[in-house]
Amino acid sequence: MSEEQLMLDYIKLLHEKESKQLKTEEKIVLEGQYKEAYNAMMDAYNAELFVGLIGPVGSGKTALCRKFANDLDKPFNWVTFSDLVRPSNLIGSFDPTLVFKYGFSVDAFIPGPFTLSTLGGGVFLANELNRGDEYVLNSLLDALEERKLYIPSLKTWYDVDPEFYLIAAMNPAEMRGTRRLPSAIKDRVKVWIHLDYPKKPIEQQIIQTRCPEYSLNPSTIELVLELVHQTRDDPAVELPASIRSSIGLARLGSERAKRLNKPLDNTTLAQSAKLVLTESIKMKPGRDAKKYVSSLLKRVLGTTG
Amino acid sequence: MSKITKKTVSEISFQNDSVVGWSPITFSIEFVTRLRKIPNISHVPSIRTTLAIPKFLSARYFRMNTLSPRDYIEAAVFNTPYEDQDIAERIAHEILFPRAKKGTKSRKRRNQPQKRIQPGPPQQQTQPQIKSQQQQQSVDPTQMILNDLA
Numbered sequence: 001m002s003e004e005q006l007m008l009d010y011i012k013l014l015h016e017k018e019s020k021q022l023k024t025e026e027k028i029v030l031e032g033q034y035k036e037a038y039n040a041m042m043d044a045y046n047a048e049l050f051v052g053l054i055g056p057v058g059s060g061k062t063a064l065c066r067k068f069a070n071d072l073d074k075p076f077n078w079v080t081f082s083d084l085v086r087p088s089n090l091i092g093s094f095d096p097t098l099v100f101k102y103g104f105s106v107d108a109f110i111p112g113p114f115t116l117s118t119l120g121g122g123v124f125l126a127n128e129l130n131r132g133d134e135y136v137l138n139s140l141l142d143a144l145e146e147r148k149l150y151i152p153s154l155k156t157w158y159d160v161d162p163e164f165y166l167i168a169a170m171n172p173a174e175m176r177g178t179r180r181l182p183s184a185i186k187d188r189v190k191v192w193i194h195l196d197y198p199k200k201p202i203e204q205q206i207i208q209t210r211c212p213e214y215s216l217n218p219s220t221i222e223l224v225l226e227l228v229h230q231t232r233d234d235p236a237v238e239l240p241a242s243i244r245s246s247i248g249l250a251r252l253g254s255e256r257a258k259r260l261n262k263p264l265d266n267t268t269l270a271q272s273a274k275l276v277l278t279e280s281i282k283m284k285p286g287r288d289a290k291k292y293v294s295s296l297l298k299r300v301l302g303t304t305g
Numbered sequence: 306m307s308k309i310t311k312k313t314v315s316e317i318s319f320q321n322d323s324v325v326g327w328s329p330i331t332f333s334i335e336f337v338t339r340l341r342k343i344p345n346i347s348h349v350p351s352i353r354t355t356l357a358i359p360k361f362l363s364a365r366y367f368r369m370n371t372l373s374p375r376d377y378i379e380a381a382v383f384n385t386p387y388e389d390q391d392i393a394e395r396i397a398h399e400i401l402f403p404r405a406k407k408g409t410k411s412r413k414r415r416n417q418p419q420k421r422i423q424p425g426p427p428q429q430q431t432q433p434q435i436k437s438q439q440q441q442q443s444v445d446p447t448q449m450i451l452n453d454l455a
Contacts, residue, residue, distance in 0.1 A: 039368075040383055046364035049357050054387045173388070186348050190357040191383045192390065 028067045029198075029205045034060060037193045041068050044191035045165060050144065052129070052168040055195035058242020060206075061169040064195070065125045074163065075122030077113035081132030087139040090114035091151055109154060118143045121163030129168040129185075130178045137185050140166075144188045197232055200225050203246055210247045214254035220264050224250050226300050227273055231281050236292065239282035249276045270297045270305030321371040324401065329372075329380075332400060333358035336381050339396045340389070347388040357384045374401045 030038055037053070041064075044051045053061045069076040079090060090112045098108035117124035129137070143149045147160040168189050171178055198206065204221050224246055231240040253272040257264040274293060283289050297304045322328070327335070337355045340346065361380045366372050378397040385393035 040379070043361055043364040043368060044383070046368065047357070047360035049360060049384075052387075183348060186386055187351050187353055190353065191361065192385065192387045193383060194387055194390070 027209050028060070028063050029202055029209055030067070031205065032198060032202045033195060034064060034198070034202070037064060037195055038068065040191060040193050041167070045072070049190040050166045050168070050188060051191045051193060052170065052189040053193050053195060054170055054172060056197065056242070057171060057239065058244045059195045059197050060243060061195055062125070062127060065123075065127075065167050065169060068167070069123040069125070072123060072165075074165070075117065075120050076125070077117045077122055078125035078127055079113050080127040081129055081136070083131070083133060085132055085136055087136055087152075088112065090136070090139060091149075092153070094153055104153070106154060109151075114140065114143070115149065115151065115158075117166075118149050118160045118164045119158055121161030123165045123167065126166060126168040128170060130170040130173065130181050132179075134179070134182050137182055141184055141188065197240075197243065200229065203228075203243060206243055207246055207250050211250050211254065214251065214258075216250055216254060216264075220253070220269070221250065223266070223269060223301065224253070227277065227296060230296055230300065231277070234292075236284055236287050237281055238284045241277055241280050245276055245280045248280075249273055252276055266301040267303050267305055270301045270303050272305075273297055273301075274305055319366050319372055322366070323371070323373050324377055327377070327401065329359035329362035329366075329377075332362075332377055332381075335400050336393075336396060339400070340385070340393060343389075343392055343396075346392060348386045350385065354384055377401060 028034065041051050045068075053065065055061050065078075066076070079085060092109055092111035092115050094104060094108050095110050098110075102108040111119070114124055116122065126132075126140070143160050143164070144166065147162075149158045149160055150156075151158065166189070170181075173180060197203070200222075203225055204218070207221050207224065208216065227249070228241040228246045231237045234240075249269075249272055252275065253264050253269045256272055257268050260268065262268070274297070277293050277296075278289050281289055281293075283292060294304045319329075324332070333355050336358065337350045340350050358380050361384060362372060362376060365376050365380070369376075378394060378401065381397035382390050382393050
């Protein structure tokens with residue numbers, strides 16, 4: 001294939017795959033803690049109070065936020081905070097090529113997701129907010145409190161749309177990579193909802209919803225959940241298996257059984273669990289994940305695969 | 306500043322609010338005042354919290370058309386940063402149910418036949434904890450700092 005053809009294929013591919021439908025139907029089991037959190041979020045939204053969701057990695061915070069934003073039927077933008085996120089990633093910046101044409105004017109300015117939400121009246125998800133730098137977080141303050149957004153590049157203040165709404169999602173402060181939130185932000189995000197890993201019956205429903213193509217029987221899901229929940233209850237595990245791990249384990253096990261043309265038995269499940277769990281959990285210092293997973297499999301499934 | 310009387314409370318309460326003696330506003334003021342007095346909380350509540358609690362309760366009232374003590378407690382807990390939510394829940398309980406403080410038994414429970422508590426290690430563990438809490442309260446903070454410096 002010539003280089004020109006390859007280039008054309010790329011362009012064709014990009015055109016074909018351009019997403020026209022940004023809103024996706026969020027498959028979420030709105031029961032138990034999720035239902036309570038959703039109701040509290042709805043109350044907070046109606047009371048014009050910004051929400052902060054706190055929970056461990058993979059406890060369903062982002063999925064709940066997406067569902068909430070979808071239900072509100074509003075434009076939805078988000079940024080996942082880290083050390084590398086700067087105010088320009090939130091507010092926007094000049095496009096150098098457009099600056100040549102238009103100069104430093106609004107025409108050459110590309111607004112960031114936060115600007116789009118504040119001025120367009122959308123929902124903004126500040127994902128992993130407590131991983132962000134204080135300097136960056138402070139750039140949100142005016143919009144949250146004064147309902148005015150200052151865009152330094154344009155040297156102009158803008159009115160924030162009354163429909164603008166912010167949801168912050170974050171991991172508990174004791175998790176690695178997180179910072180203490182500045183008091184100013186803490187005081188402006190007013191409703192704090194804690195989400196933990198769901199209880200077994202809810203997680204069972206989540207697995208069934210997320211793996212519709214496999215007819216998983218309840219006893220298999222029970223085994224998957226037993227493995228995952230034991231990592232959550234063990235004090236030797238620093239970062240336990242999340243809901244994603246439960247779904248991943250159920251899917252990989254089912255697919256493996258399908259390929260081997262046999263029912264999903266304990267051996268197949270153990271083989272899959274080794275692949276999924278070993279890297280998805282993090283042990284406390286001095287403990288070995290491989291050995292831990294092997295003993296867990298022996299205990300729960302009676303085999304290490 | 307004039308104190309809000311019982312009469313004013315009943316005037317500004319919602320119709321289906323089953324909480325006696327408190328309205329969302331008076332509860333919020335009392336809750337924030339008490340929370341501010343707690344030493345070493347991660348975030349001292351500001352006037353924004355005082356405003357947020359009645360707002361939250363109003364939104365819940367308009368969604369559910371009723372308010373219960375549980376809603377008041379939830380409002381207090383949700384409007385407090387995560388680190389202080391346990392303290393917030395305790396204070397909200399104490400405000401709404403002043404006689405049902407931790408450690409005291411209601412008349413109903415006192416009349417019920419009590420389960421026999423088996424002597425064992427858990428009981429032995431709880432006693433020193435209570436003792437140490439009492440000790441902590443009685444220690445002079447200045448003395449504690451001086452001890453640390455020494």
